[in-house]
Amino acid sequence: MTADRAVLLFACFGVPPEAWATALTASLPGVAVRFWPDAGSPQDIDYVLAWNLPEGFLGQFPNLRAIFSLGAGVERLLADPTVPRGLPLIRMVDPRLAAAMNEFVLMRVLHYHRRMPEFEAQQRSGLWRQLAAPLAANRVVGVMGLGQIGLVCANSLVSLGFSVRGWSRTAKDVRGVQTFAGIRQLPAFLAGAEILVCLLPLTTDTRGILNSATFAHLPHGAALINVARGGHLVEADLIAALDDGRLSAATLDVFQTEPLPADHAFWRDPRITVIPHAAALTEPTTAAPIIAANIARDRTGEPLSHVIDRKSGY
Ligand code: NDP
Numbered sequence: 292m293t294a295d296r297a298v299l300l301f302a303c304f305g306v307p308p309e310a311w312a313t314a315l316t317a318s319l320p321g322v323a324v325r326f327w328p329d330a331g332s333p334q335d336i337d338y339v340l341a342w343n344l345p346e347g348f349l350g351q352f353p354n355l356r357a358i359f360s361l362g363a364g365v366e367r368l369l370a371d372p373t374v375p376r377g378l379p380l381i382r383m384v385d386p387r388l389a390a391a392m393n394e395f396v397l398m399r400v401l402h403y404h405r406r407m408p409e410f411e412a413q414q415r416s417g418l419w420r421q422l423a424a425p426l427a428a429n430r431v432v433g434v435m436g437l438g439q440i441g442l443v444c445a446n447s448l449v450s451l452g453f454s455v456r457g458w459s460r461t462a463k464d465v466r467g468v469q470t471f472a473g474i475r476q477l478p479a480f481l482a483g484a485e486i487l488v489c490l491l492p493l494t495t496d497t498r499g500i501l502n503s504a505t506f507a508h509l510p511h512g513a514a515l516i517n518v519a520r521g522g523h524l525v526e527a528d529l530i531a532a533l534d535d536g537r538l539s540a541a542t543l544d545v546f547q548t549e550p551l552p553a554d555h556a557f558w559r560d561p562r563i564t565v566i567p568h569a570a571a572l573t574e575p576t577t578a579a580p581i582i583a584a585n586i587a588r589d590r591t592g593e594p595l596s597h598v599i600d601r602k603s604g605y
């Protein structure tokens with residue numbers, strides 16, 4: 292902290308800073324906002340707003356009070372052994388982010404529900420053939436992760452009339468959703484899920500969870516929508532499942548390596564829709580006041596919101 296003002300450093304690699312500069316300065320009148328690489332004296336920095344940091348980056352700031360993640364997923368920060376263990380690590384919880392994710396998920400669920408991949412293939416062959424689709428009530432959608440985002444998606448799928456099931460780590464009671472919890476109930480959750488949506492955090496328990504064993508429980512021809520993290524998916528298992536018909540299609544917003552390398556086979560696979568990690572982007576005008584409220588809590592000695600539990604990893 293400088294003489295009387297707390298200092299927040301914006302260190303979000305690959306994120307254009309202009310809109311953040313406007314939003315953060317408007318939301319944080321009592322806080323000095325600096326933008327990497329113009330951090331000034333490292334001793335001054337109280338808070339960092341972080342994204343895509345190189346490993347070890349935070350070690351240079353000896354007086355940090357908290358780290359704010361620009362995004363909901365914090366696996367990269369947690370994987371950095373140099374991030375001080377006792378420092379609060381706060382993830383992004385913004386209803387606007389959840390709303391944008393919800394729109395994306397609904398778009399792709401409806402796409403698969405109404406058999407759009409088949410219509411698109413027919414168009415490419417100039418084929419006029421009507422295909423029937425069941426009503427949503429007869430379509431089972433499985434949502435992995437019933438947190439801030441998964442719950443919003445599950446609820447809106449219910450309101451569209453889908454038959455929705457949800458899977459989480461701890462048991463949940465969600466109106467209109469058939470819920471399952473824990474690894475033992477994973478097979479029962481998957482059985483019958485014609486469209487599977489992944490909205491899990493990436494943790495030691497969930498890494499690689501979208502694999503052959505998981506796909507084997509799905510009905511033949513199921514569709515996958517992964518909007519969580521590339522580390523959830525075993526890429527070779529996806530191709531195998533598409534080849535043997537267990538899966539018919541996949542929408543991937545996230546990848547093991549981002550940007551997806553130009554020579555990656557996913558770019559050219561007609562069964563896979565590649566989206567450049569754009570299902571939802573954190574919006575400065577709504578996120579900055581959320582960060583500001585948390586900093587205000589810290590200044591007045593109140594507990595911070597949305598601090599990551601390092602044991603569970605999310
Ligand atoms: P939350 O932490 O709010 O929710 C996580 C959910 O996953 C909870 O329901 C939790 O269960 C469940 N879960 C965690 N571990 C397990 C496990 N081992 N087995 C079963 N369920 C588990 O996260 P958010 O909803 O805010 O975000 C989810 C993820 O979405 C983020 O971590 C991020 O990776 C991704 N994301 C991607 C974006 C994109 O643009 N593609 C944008 C935003 C987020 P419980 O409720 O019992 O704790």
Ligand code: OXD
Nearest residue numbers: 361362363364571572
């Ligand atoms: C996030 C993301 O985690 O954008 O918020 O991926």
